[in-house]
Amino acid sequence: MSEPCTPPILRQNARPIPMSTERKTLDQRAQMSDIERLRHSCAHIMATAILRLWPDAQFAYGPPIENGFYYDFQMQHRITPDDFEKIEAEMKKISKENQKFEWKGISREEAKAMAESGRLGGLSERPGNPSIFKLDLIDKIPEGEQISCFQNGDFIDLCAGPHVGYSGKCKHVKLTSVSASFYMGDETKASLQRVYGTAFESKEELEAHFVRLEEAKKRDHRKLGKELKLFHIDEDVGQGLILWTPNGAILRQELQNFISEELRKQGYSQVFTPHIGKLALYKTSGHFPYYKDSQFAAIVENDDLAKVIHEGCGCGEVMARLGGISAKLRQQLNDRAGKEVVSEENVLPDDQLLDGFMLKPMNCPHHIKIFDSQPRSYRELPVRLAEFGTVYRWEQSGELNGLTRVRGFTQDDAHLFCTEDQVAAEVLGCLSLVKIVLNTLGMTDYRVRVGLRDPDSSKFTGNPEQWDKAEDACRAAAATLGVPFTEEPGEAAFYGPKIDFVIKDVIGREWQLGTVQVDYVLPVRFDLSYIGSDNKSHRPVMIHRAHLGSMERLCGVLIEHFAGHFPTWLAPEQVRILTISEKVDAFADEIFAQLKAAGLRVTLNQDADKIGAKIRNAQLDKVPYMLVLGEKEAAAGGVSVRHAKRGDLGVRSIAEFLAEVTAEVRERKM
RNA sequence: GCUGUUGUAGCUCAGUGGUAGAGCACGUCCUUGGUAAGGACGAGGUCGAGGGUUCAAAUCCCUCCAACAGCUCCA
Structure with missing residues (x-):
């Protein structure tokens, strides 16, 4: 899911080389x-x-x-x-x-x-x-x-x-x-x-x-997700489909707010697009029917469905007619790509073709249409379109895993349209943004993988000069990050080089989160253009990027990273007020109102439990701040502060506590 | 999708063919307390779904669904 939307063609060529060819030499084995x-x-x-x-x-x-x-x-x-x-x-x-x-x-x-x-x-x-x-x-x-x-x-x-x-x-x-x-x-x-x-x-x-x-099991995001009531997966809704419960929704929303702020600073425009699109769109992009197996089935238009039912067609026939493309489109696609990318076997006569809609498996075609919705001048470039875009992919059932591998997920997706000269600067911008985000989240154990083309292979499209330039840009950008990076020839997407961020989680598993990919192919397939300073039409270059893969995977990794102890700015419940006896209820109400007015996510526990039990429950719920209120505090007008990880911090004034915590939240302290 | 394991109360689990259980959570009441569990009572189940064997099935058999581990996959 972390590959935002590599367009198709030649899937068979992109298959990993079977293990057998990577034979180790005897010398290597001896080591x-x-x-x-x-x-x-x-x-x-x-x-x-x-x-x-x-x-x-x-x-x-x-x-x-x-x-x-x-x-x-x-x-x-x-x-x-x-x-x-x-x-x-x-x-x-x-x-x-x-x-x-x-x-x-x-x-x-x-x-x-x-x-x-x-x-x-x-x-x-x-x-x-x-x-x-x-x-x-x-x-x-x-x-x-x-x-x-x-x-x-x-x-x-x-x-x-x-x-x-x-x-x-x-x-x-x-x-x-x-x-x-x-x-x-x-x-x-x-x-x-x-x-x-x-x-x-x-x-x-x-x-x-x-x-x-x-120990690792204790931090498992699926276990913590249940204990902390962050999300729910329901059999009746479907495998791999996440229901975000209120606590988890707060976590996700806070992350989204944070990322949005950073995007604004970097000159991105946020857009919204629908969850479905016409099949024809994906035929142009080349995603359908070539990736049919990993997509949800197409939705047939009602009129077409009525027609084929009238003709007595079976389901198989209907699907075949949906999957075909016209001779004209095939011709266009092959011309634009400058090579045979669509074979004849999928071509059906026009009157047999059905149209329909698809749940979008990626956001790029929609963003491309936004870019293409008006004539563009070089003065506007780069155009940076960002969306928390929800996509749906038909992952095999055995591959689903909690939040980290799902069938519907929301990418922090963006597509940049720029001139060829701007590619280097834009790639660099993407990477620095990823770095800011990861550092703020305290995720420093990551490496960067630069996927380059294998010069001997013919599977890569585009001209070598473009490739050299793009690869240099990626390599140079990766080098500025100050984290370990590897160059992996042959690992590029066929349409351009890419940079992946691979995060190591507490159990040592690696997760690919962010990815930045340079793309020369989709602009061709959609025939995108802008007017240059020479008053001539030019082809823009596209950069696909998702900083964090998806909100689902990011949250999954973060839950395990923090073992459920989120920093205050992310914690669903930031402060819990614990009363010692009913005598301080009025005082507690007053403090509660003040914290709430200050914008903190605060709850009030006035149950009949003893203070020990209330503290225990708050600890188990991993609430960062507990305020213990008894007659002592009521008399002095202060609060006793206990932190879930740092323990009893003693008494402070309410003003003091408020200033500290709101600053901690504002600055997104760890 | 493949192989294996698992599925009993909201959660964690016990229950090997004979009247469905525990702890926690939940509700009511008592208790008004000082930094990780005060007490009493109560409610809560078509034992994942469907079929079969049996006088009798949570328990044995079959099919399906889902979760978990691994494999394969991940535009």
Whole structure:
């Protein structure tokens, strides 16, 4: 969702390169750290244990990963977590046996023979059960490279290593989960079972790892979202559709106000556009029908629907007629793009085409139409159109996750239309804005990824000079940020280079939030122009940018970042007044009115609970300020201040407290 | 979408074929207190939905829905 609206064409070319081509060299493998070596050996020990229990298992890949290891395999029995205990017990035995890990260099012929007999990746020869994955892996080893295997006990595996010396080292291991995976990560290949485990050098480290996981769970935004009543997802409304409850709405609104203020300072114009648009619009932009699978189904116009029903068309037919485009549009698009971007198969005769509406999957076509709604002069540029624009995308159900991966979300989106000479300055402006926002939110653990084109590839459109200029601009802009950045050739969108902000959250997961993308293609597809100082028509350049991805994802990441303890300016409830007894009710009412008048989000707890219970509840609700009011305070006309994280701050005058807190909110202090 | 796990009160969960449970939250009452839980009583459930097995199903079986973990994906 953080890619605001990369237009389509050539999706197949944009697919990630399959894992298999990123083969590590033997030298690279030898550089494994000690802990990776240990975990790699654990994977072999786990395979050994699984073979002892289920001798038919066929193993594929078993690498160390961050925090642990896994092994992929295929066999009759389906592993469930109930089997872990059994496997772990067997692994413990193998560790006690203190098997030596022995390296053996073998010839290609030997390797193949061992795989054919089922010996490779097995405890013994397994007639009639050749090691199919190992055979495939052997074929993938380049000619001339040393083929090697490792043996521990009876288990011989095709493996470049390295390993620990003896299995006795692998004592502190725990299996963590089981899942399905695909051979070589390829959806079309065999489905395998994958068992994950983790291992450490000492028992203490292993335990600490699980404590860390527990801590992370406590900050999970889905858990906190429920506890603090920030949002709700309802089965009857639909998966991945967020209902913002009052507390969450405050959080979101405060963020939005903050971003709006910054946008105004930077010369953006805010716009509003509807949630749907005609199919024809997305056909021009090229998003439909090429991204049909990740969009909500089109909404057919009533008249058209009546007509096709009259003709007796089935749903499939209706969808096909919606998905087609006219020969004329195809011609136009191909001409504008200067190459074949729309194939003939989607062309239908005009009288068979249906029109309809789409829930917008991105905001750019709408913004483009605003730009194009009047003639533009170079004097107006850059035109910066910003919108908190809600878009809808059909994410696969297994990919949905709380607020961070949803089907309807609001981007802090903007599109800049500028001259080619202005690109560098505008990119820089976008980045500095992101930086201001992230710094204010105290999110400093982030890195920047500059996606450049792969010069050898033909998948990128546009001329090389434009590209060089845009890439230089992006690179230079990233360098001024003072945060680590990487250049990733081949990672550009096909229509222009991009800069992504990747935030690391408390659990160490990385989230792509902001993105800035230079685009030379959509201006062509929509035939945009402006009048230059030479009184001739010129093509503007577009910059797509979303600082924070989406309000949903941002809030999700922020909830975990703050563990629910928001800074006062973001806190749904900023102050809670706690009375000690009914005797001070009138005084409390008065203080409450004063704070409210000052614009603070304040509540009053006059329940019959004891003060200890009231404090406890306020702490659990993570309210930053508690004002304890009793007869002492009423007599002195002051308030006892308690801060959720700093504890009892003593008595102050109401004026003093008000001045402090309102300043804290105004300045958006952390 | 794929594999696995889970679904019982608003929340967290117990309940292995025989009359639906606990704690918290909620309501009423008593208590009027000094920095993380005062007490009593009460209300609250078609056990995710639908089908099946059984004299009998929250419990066993099937299908669907949803959540979670991982995989794949993310314009």
